Amino acid sequence: MKQIKKAVIPLDLASLGSGEGDSKSWQVQVQLPAPIGTDDMAVPAGETLDLQVLAVAISEGVSISVSGCALAKGECVRCLEPVEEAIEFSLSRIYYYPDELAHLLNEVSDDSSVYADLDESYQVCPDSRVDLEPLLIDAIVPQIPYSVLCSPDCLGLCPDCGIALAHAEAGHHHEKIDPRWSALSGLFDQEGEKNA
Ligand SMILES: [Zn+2]
Ligand SMILES: [Zn+2]
Structure with a gap:
């Protein structure tokens, strides 16, 4: 298995109980290390996001939900003037304990369709931290609008x-x-x- 990716936007789960169903919520501010979006429209790198995070301990790891809002920036598709659009996002994913993930990846190697979203970036690091960046990418990218106009009647x-x-x-x-x-x-x- 690949080396655990360095936590870019770390969330410390040390204070979360490990009993199944234990939960904790946070209000966190994170600064994006890289833009999230498409070439035409993205939440820029360096942007600070206010996030609501809920973590629930489950037997295989931690289920993490993130929600918040952000300002996507890009260009009007007709006149190329700068445009901004507020987006809201919310998503939950399971971060597996490394041994659980290794076990699951092993189990599904024959039938990858079962856990299509099994991803090595979704794992709880040995120091009880998780990297929120992949979760933010998966939450934000589908909300990025396509074909944004500076005004509906842009000439x-x-x-x-x-x-x-x-x-x-x-x-x-x-x-x-x-x-x-x-x-x-x-x-x-x-x-x-x-x-x-
Ligand atoms: Zn325009
Ligand atoms: Zn002309």
Whole structure:
């Protein structure tokens, strides 16, 4: 089995009883070590999130629920102006004790569909800590909106020069020359140069 991943956003479970059903809740503030989201829209690295965390001891490990809200930042898909969108997230996953996880991974090696979400990043480290980052990623990514607009009637970019039409002068447009005549207009320019 791979080395236990270093706890990036550690949560200390030392004060959680190990009896089945023992539970504890926390209000924690975490700073994201890396952005969570898509290339277009993400909760940026360094963002501080206020989280409600509930841990419940079970026989194989600890069931951890996390919920909170965050500000996803990205670009309007039409005009590329910066946009922000508040998202809410909430998810529970089981963090296994390392020996339980090794046992389960061994057991399911033939039939990986049984525990499709069995993941080595979800385990209780020997120092009673868990890394909340994988749980946050799984909770936040599905909430990241796609195709965000800066406003529902965003005008987008000028197809000819690429300027954001919201910032362009009223009636912004370009004189269009029929492509069949553009060759001729080139001729006229050359004539003009000769005569100058
Ligand atoms: Zn826009
Ligand atoms: Zn233009």
